[in-house]
Amino acid sequence: MPAAHVQARRRPRVRRIVLAMAGTAAAWAMSCAFAAAPEYQLKAVFLFQFSQFVEWPSTAFAQDDAPFTVCVLGEDPFKQYLDDAVRGEKVDGRPFAVKRLQRVEQVADCHILFIAQASPQRLDPILDALRGRSILTVADSAAFAERGGVIEFVTARNRLRLRINPRAARAADLTISSKLLSLASLVPAGPEPAP
Secondary structure, X not given: OOHHHHHHHHHHHHHHHHHHHHHHXXXXXXXXXXXXXXXXXXXXXXXXXXXXXXXXXXXXXXXXOOOEEEEEEOOOOOOOHHHHHHOOOEEOOEEEEEEEEOOHHHOOOOOEEEEOOXXXXXXXXXXXXXXXXXXXXXXXXXXXXXXXXXXXXXXXOOEEEEEEXXXXXXXXXXXXXXXXXXXXXEOOOOOOOOO
């Protein structure tokens, strides 16, 4: 067999191997990108979804046309994701508003409050200041729900899970849908917190 003919037969084979390797590399890169999807993009969507599965008392809104306000207390880990998740959305006819706060004293009109990177020393005074207010408190700090927060994001085996404290929800006069409760692990019942 002439050398030119052997090389001609090898080119398509080499080309197929190169294309297969490139395809494999592209698929691997895409799976890595998917696996590394921003954690806080997912959490932002959860914050929006909570508004669909939690009921606030009418007294939680200053006016009939007041927006539904999602707040972030502390350094904002969401960047633009939270704004994107609620843009153009409404809950019970109310448009969403997003606020970034630095002090707990600024939470006057918040309905959902994500408490960013709160240490236990910082968290307890924040939760004390919010006691008796109809605010759905959410954080991803360890033992947040056990300390009196309503919903804690927990990451286990690369999956985002929820831990809910029903007592804290009742103390805030919030009603959490049984559908949402069924997706979460619950903080065991104990004595009701003081109002």
